[in-house]
Amino acid sequence: MQYLKDRGFVHPHASEITPRSVYEGRRTLLRQMAAGAAGLALAGWAARDALAQVQRPGKLMALAGSRSAVAGALTMEKPTAYADATSYNNFYEFGTGKSDPAGAAGSLKPRPWAVAVEGEVKKPKVFDLDELLRIAPMEDRSYRLRCVEGWSMVIPWVGWSLAELIRRVEPTGNAKYVEFVTLADRAQMPGLRSGVLDWPYVEGLRLDEAMHPLTLLAFGLYGEVLPNQNGAPLRLVVPWKYGFKSAKSIVKIRFVEREPRTAWVKAAAQEYGFYSNVNPNVDHPRWSQATERRIGEDGLFQKKRPTLMFNGYGPQVGQLYAGMDLKKYF
Ligand code: MTE
Numbered sequence: 001m002q003y004l005k006d007r008g009f010v011h012p013h014a015s016e017i018t019p020r021s022v023y024e025g026r027r028t029l030l031r032q033m034a035a036g037a038a039g040l041a042l043a044g045w046a047a048r049d050a051l052a053q054v055q056r057p058g059k060l061m062a063l064a065g066s067r068s069a070v071a072g073a074l075t076m077e078k079p080t081a082y083a084d085a086t087s088y089n090n091f092y093e094f095g096t097g098k099s100d101p102a103g104a105a106g107s108l109k110p111r112p113w114a115v116a117v118e119g120e121v122k123k124p125k126v127f128d129l130d131e132l133l134r135i136a137p138m139e140d141r142s143y144r145l146r147c148v149e150g151w152s153m154v155i156p157w158v159g160w161s162l163a164e165l166i167r168r169v170e171p172t173g174n175a176k177y178v179e180f181v182t183l184a185d186r187a188q189m190p191g192l193r194s195g196v197l198d199w200p201y202v203e204g205l206r207l208d209e210a211m212h213p214l215t216l217l218a219f220g221l222y223g224e225v226l227p228n229q230n231g232a233p234l235r236l237v238v239p240w241k242y243g244f245k246s247a248k249s250i251v252k253i254r255f256v257e258r259e260p261r262t263a264w265v266k267a268a269a270q271e272y273g274f275y276s277n278v279n280p281n282v283d284h285p286r287w288s289q290a291t292e293r294r295i296g297e298d299g300l301f302q303k304k305r306p307t308l309m310f311n312g313y314g315p316q317v318g319q320l321y322a323g324m325d326l327k328k329y330f
Contacts (some may be wrong), residue, residue: 035052058284060227063220065138065158070213072316073219080153082222084295089229090147091248092196093189101229107188108249110233117165119255120175129233133219136160141216142237145246146278146311152292157237158220158284163211169253171207175255178210180236180247197263203247204274214239214316240313242276273330277321278311282330
């Protein structure tokens, strides 16, 4: 726990830092303000909704996809507002606050860009971004993304199944896992100055997970190329796993024999497992995973949604984990 505290993960309870008399007085004040404050909060939400209507995509290069035929790839749920999906982000290379990436990721240069695909493959190769964009036909996919912190979004991605790339490099018989290494450039990423994670951000999948047709290499969202804060120019999206498995701004894909040590496992192995499948029955030590708050639906009286096993993708991916103890392999 000390380790996490050092890294700023554990926030003191308000009563630990505020003298009792002060916070009790504050409570009375809050009670007196309650009616007025509720009114103000509602006005705030209304304003944000209005903003979401205005901030539509339209500034970035268009990236069109055709309707995906992959089973489960198109949820019918209402997409999260573009403004929310592009301003409420986790991208620690640009700071740990939710609005930090939208504010700071302008310094990321998504072009030129190359991705080295190496390790246990017969045909290792450094792919240029333009080459990657042409590897397979772009598809529209609409996925739920569930973050371990207890919120979720629905995002219309554009990309193709990672399996398309994997087939082209021909993994050897020794390839059991795939490791994803993302950009760590201090000149472009101010968040690297903090020691919150051991950079670069590394994620990993078992080879069969990486080959699953739902595992997406995404280049765009809402019909345009990815905004920097969402992981330009390319990122992973693994919809049945917690959001942190979906590595942003990938520069290297390595095929390996051993389970990769991911950035989050290194930071806190007791909190973040390698698998990290969405599972309402296995709580994170600090957050219940039973329910979730859908971003954009956080009005005063909005009920939380129940979280679904494998984020609702069980029919497609459950078989990958047949016979595995998902409490042990969390
Ligand atoms: N990738 C990198 N390189 N750095 C990060 O900090 N955060 C992860 C994931 N990928 C992260 C990352 C987390 S915790 C989540 S929830 C998702 O990105 C968020 O993706 P979004 O901002 O597009 O919703």
